[in-house]
Amino acid sequence: MRIGILGGGITGVALQNRLRHESLVLEASEKPGGLCRTYFKDGFGYDIGGHILFSKHQHVNEFVDELLTDNLNRCKRANQILFGGKYVKYPFENDLASLDPEDTYDCLLGYLRNPFSGEVTNLEEWSYSTFGEGISDKYFLPYNAKIWNIAPSELGLDFVERIPKPPMEDVVRSALGIETEGYLHQLYFRYPTRGGAEAMVHALIDDDSEIVCNSAVTSIRRHGEHWHVSSGGEEHEFDHVVVSFPIHDAIKCFENVPEEVQNAIDDLRYNSMRVVLVAVDNESLMDKSAVYIPDPSVVMHRVCYMGFFSQELVRPGTSSLIAEITTNPGDGVHELTDEELTARVIADAERIGILKADDVIVTDVHRVPYAYPVYTLSYRRNIAIVRRYFEELGVDLCGRFAEFEYINSDACLNRAMKLADRLNGQNGAAAA
Ligand SMILES: Cc1cc2nc3c(=O)[nH]c(=O)nc-3n(C[C@H](O)[C@H](O)[C@H](O)COP(=O)(O)OP(=O)(O)OC[C@H]3O[C@@H](n4cnc5c(N)ncnc54)[C@H](O)[C@@H]3O)c2cc1C
Known part of the structure; x- marks a missing residue:
């Protein structure tokens, strides 16, 4: 045959x-x-969004x-969420003590005293029923609205099976500052050393x-x-x-x-994506695997530090990030030129304290027509x-x-x- x-x-x-x-x-x-695929520009390698290898099989x-x-590198995840100017360990619900006390209180109370009842028919309702208002409104819903480029109330439940539900003990521990880890299935991952x-x-x-x-x-x-x-x-x-x-x-x-x-x-429905490489002349972008950014005023929803995955992807003494931006025609981002989008990414990254525009030495943009199937x-x-x-x-x-x-x-x-x-x-x- x-x-x-x-x-x-x-x-x-x-x-x-x-x-x-x-x-x-x-x-x-x-x-x-x-x-x-992995793309290279002036000695900096980058994937189409952070690509880690892990499987339940x-x-x-x-x-x-x-x-x-x-x-093969074996790596331990070092993802962070940038929330209100603070770094919070990923997933959000496993590090509530790192928030401002008022936010910790809102998240914990919302989780424990959850008034949501009734049928769950979409992602927004699932979030409220699973996490309560605090975690949903501060992180889960704004982040998902960015990555999916659509209101979470318009998303079905087919995707929630990918999201592990935290045990109540972990949420309470995390609010009290006791160390917990979530999403254990991808806490450790594989990544190629070269290429x-x-x-x-x-x-x-x-x-x-x-x-x-x-x-x-x-x-x-x-x-x-x-x-x-x-x-x-x-x-x-x-x-x-x-x-x-x-x-x-x-x-x-x-x-x-x-x-x-x-x-x-x-x-x-599917989402397209722009991946923007930004390399800097110092090693400041090496210590995290990814930073999740729920803030809707920042164009990218996530940045990944390529040197964290493999030092072969950066030049000695430098480091780089890739910004992931979900986009669809008509959303204002889709229409930007590569130069305009790169300028926006650098300006936003500087505003939230991730890098300094003056340190940037190399940039590149890759356009991805098919990035995410949308449920x-x-x-x-x-x-x-x-x-x-x-x-x-x-x-x-x-x-x-x-x-x-x-x-x-x-x-x-x-x-x-x-x-x-x-x-x-x-x-x-x-x-x-
Ligand atoms: C931002 C992002 C982050 C991701 N992170 C991870 C991760 O951390 N870990 C992980 O394991 N996976 C991750 N993935 C998912 C992973 O990249 C995909 O699941 C996988 O690469 C899909 O492979 P595929 O071969 O099914 O499809 P594709 O990679 O889409 O391959 C389809 C191929 O068909 C070709 N093609 C298109 N049109 C035609 C045509 N008319 N004729 C012939 N060929 C054609 C294309 O050029 C392409 O080579 C991520 C994906 C994205 C977008």
Whole structure:
């Protein structure tokens, strides 16, 4: 069986790595890697947003260890939240004693005496019912409004399963200043020593990998038992195809798409992102993995210090951050030029005391069209329609924007491994 893997992000290359069938990856960009790529400018390396490797699946962690062997840092998270001019350890509810006493009081009282009752139907209600008013209004809701670029009341509950609920004991301890840790599943993480997050992608590719770059798929048609795929001016024939690039673009490659399916995809909302690299001529940006910034007057919702992940990503005696900015057309940020946005990031970072504008030595901007699938209230209905359609067509969807799920690279690896296992058990042309 010859399999066409359409899209060469980490999912596509991992699938090829695990398949025993003949396969060809068709990738639109000049290099594989997608959202796991690492960019370099004047000696500063940066990922598309902070990329840490962690998984609740032990076999995925073992696979990562096997792939990266000696190119692996094991790090302990040092995330902070910048709230009211103070650094608070992440997650917020695990460090309430670091707030001003009035804020600590509001958060603790709101958590303990929570008047919320009734059905929880959206993220805002979930926050009030889980954390109470103090934590919700001061941190959780403003931060989520920034990262999702939409009111939390318009977000469904599909994403809350990713958010661990703190035990009451931890919240009370944290308010009293007794050390606690939350989000334990990602307290320790892996990160490549050399090459940034993209090192994972390279580790998945070997001399036998068949990958064609600069080859955007434009058409996917069924011909009897086979699939004909056009990409980069070439025609390819496969027995089976796996779509691993964004569903919004993939659907344009199919003929006679039912209106219901097209409408469902059109209604699946996603956020774009700008990643702004700012390097400074000193080592002040080395001591934290990430800083979360709920303040709505600051353009970025998070900054990550690249030298914390690996010193290979900064020049000696210097340091850098990347600012993550969620954006959509019409929001005022989307329309900014790279120069305007960089100036805004530097000005905001200086205003909140993260760096000094005079120290900046290198900047860069990377535009990410597909960054976050957004779980709006209609997500579940829409995604069910889309999945049913592709299942009936006999086309597998695999990956973050192909499946349109808010999944990290570890889940992408896991799904690629599972799909490879399934396809390895099949012979001959795929049937619908
Ligand atoms: C800001 C941010 C932070 C993140 N942080 C983490 C983290 O800390 N840890 C973690 O594990 N994960 C993290 N992730 C998630 C992780 O990056 C993704 O889950 C993963 O990279 C998705 O891989 P993919 O191959 O499914 O999709 P993609 O990376 O989107 O790959 C799709 C590929 O398809 C290609 N393509 C597009 N159109 C076509 C076409 N027409 N024809 C052919 N090819 C096409 C693209 O060029 C791309 O290479 C983060 C993501 C973001 C945006």
